[in-house]
Amino acid sequence: MSPSSNVASLRREDAHAQPTSESVSERIRARLLEAGQRFHANDNIAAFIAPGELDELREEVAACLRDLQRSLVIDTEHDHNSTDTARRVAKLYLDEVFAGRYQAPPRLTAFPNDRQLDELMVVGPIRVRSACSHHLCPIQGKVWIGVLPNAQSNLIGLSKYARLCDWIMRRPQIQEEAVVMLADELERHIRPDGLGVVMEADHLCMQWRGVEDDGAMMRSTVMRGALRDDRALRREFLTLIGKK
Numbered sequence: 001m002s003p004s005s006n007v008a009s010l011r012r013e014d015a016h017a018q019p020t021s022e023s024v025s026e027r028i029r030a031r032l033l034e035a036g037q038r039f040h041a042n043d044n045i046a047a048f049i050a051p052g053e054l055d056e057l058r059e060e061v062a063a064c065l066r067d068l069q070r071s072l073v074i075d076t077e078h079d080h081n082s083t084d085t086a087r088r089v090a091k092l093y094l095d096e097v098f099a100g101r102y103q104a105p106p107r108l109t110a111f112p113n114d115r116q117l118d119e120l121m122v123v124g125p126i127r128v129r130s131a132c133s134h135h136l137c138p139i140q141g142k143v144w145i146g147v148l149p150n151a152q153s154n155l156i157g158l159s160k161y162a163r164l165c166d167w168i169m170r171r172p173q174i175q176e177e178a179v180v181m182l183a184d185e186l187e188r189h190i191r192p193d194g195l196g197v198v199m200e201a202d203h204l205c206m207q208w209r210g211v212e213d214d215g216a217m218m219r220s221t222v223m224r225g226a227l228r229d230d231r232a233l234r235r236e237f238l239t240l241i242g243k244k
Contacts, residue, residue: 024056041133042173044183046104054094054102062090097131097138100170106163108189110154120194120233121147122240123161132205133172141201143169143179145186146237148194148226158188164189175201175220185224194226196237219243 015040031048037059039045049057067074076082094102124144132139143216149155168182183197200219227234 021167023183024053024060028053028057034198035103042101042171042177044101044103044167044171045110046102046103049102049224057102058090061093063087065089096170097129098171100167103167105185106167108156108160108164110156110161110189113149113151113153114177115157116151117122117149118151118193120236120240121149121207122237123147123158124198124241126162126165128165128169128199128201130169130175130178130201131172132203133174134171134242135205137203138174139169139201139203141175143182144196144198144241144243145192146194146196146227146241147186147192148233149190150193161186175199175203175218179222183224188195192225194228194230194233195224196227196234197222198238198241198243199235 028045028048029039031037034043037043037045037048037050055240063086066076069082069086074082076085103182122144123146125142125143128141128143130141131137132140145161147153164185165182168185171178173181179197179199183195186197187195198219198221203218221232227237
């Protein structure tokens with residue numbers, strides 16, 4: 001079932017829904033399981049969330065965070081700095097740093113390659129923010145994209161690259177998987193002869209814990225089609241972005 005038909009089905013179900021004590025997260029999880037849909041940390045589940053349920057989920061997450069504060073022995077009744085923390089963090093997770101899980105994909109208006117452009121196009125750096133799924137610590141970095149279109153390729157505007165990057169990155173994940181997911185989405189929308197994605201990022205899980213290395217930066221690269229097979233073209237792309 002497509003995401004759009006899932007949403008329509010959920011709306012029909014809502015119209016006839018009966019009161020239930022089941023939590024909203026359990027209802028969403030039940031739909032995902034029934035559909036055989038994976039819901040890993042870096043998966044988008046927007047198609048399985050009915051209208052109004054995101055507000056309920058925000059409240060449920062806030063309640064769980066208040067329990068976490070109690071377990072951390074934080075006095076939320078008398079510490080004015082902590083009283084509203086759970087609500088703020090729930091909003092932060094669902095509406096901002098993890099929004100790529102709960103929001104529908106951005107609309108990417110594409111236009112045909114009428115001029116039959118077939119030269120390498122480079123986009124970036126695009127500033128991106130994500131989170132490590134191991135420790136939920138911030139990941140901050142930049143992405144560069146190289147596209148070799150063909151006569152049948154769809155072309156998308158510059159801002160659409162940034163919107164797609166933002167949607168993919170705003171999820172808990174590991175960097176190596178994030179760049180592959182981004183490459184998959186770009187290939188699906190553009191259908192180029194060649195595609196390259198390079199991401200460089202700082203991982204705060206390396207700076208806040210463990211070895212606490214402030215200088216650690218990770219680079220991940222995905223090359224497909226002509227950019228994978230043609231060494232000269234790949235070298236041109238990496239040279240243009242200053243990443244030899």
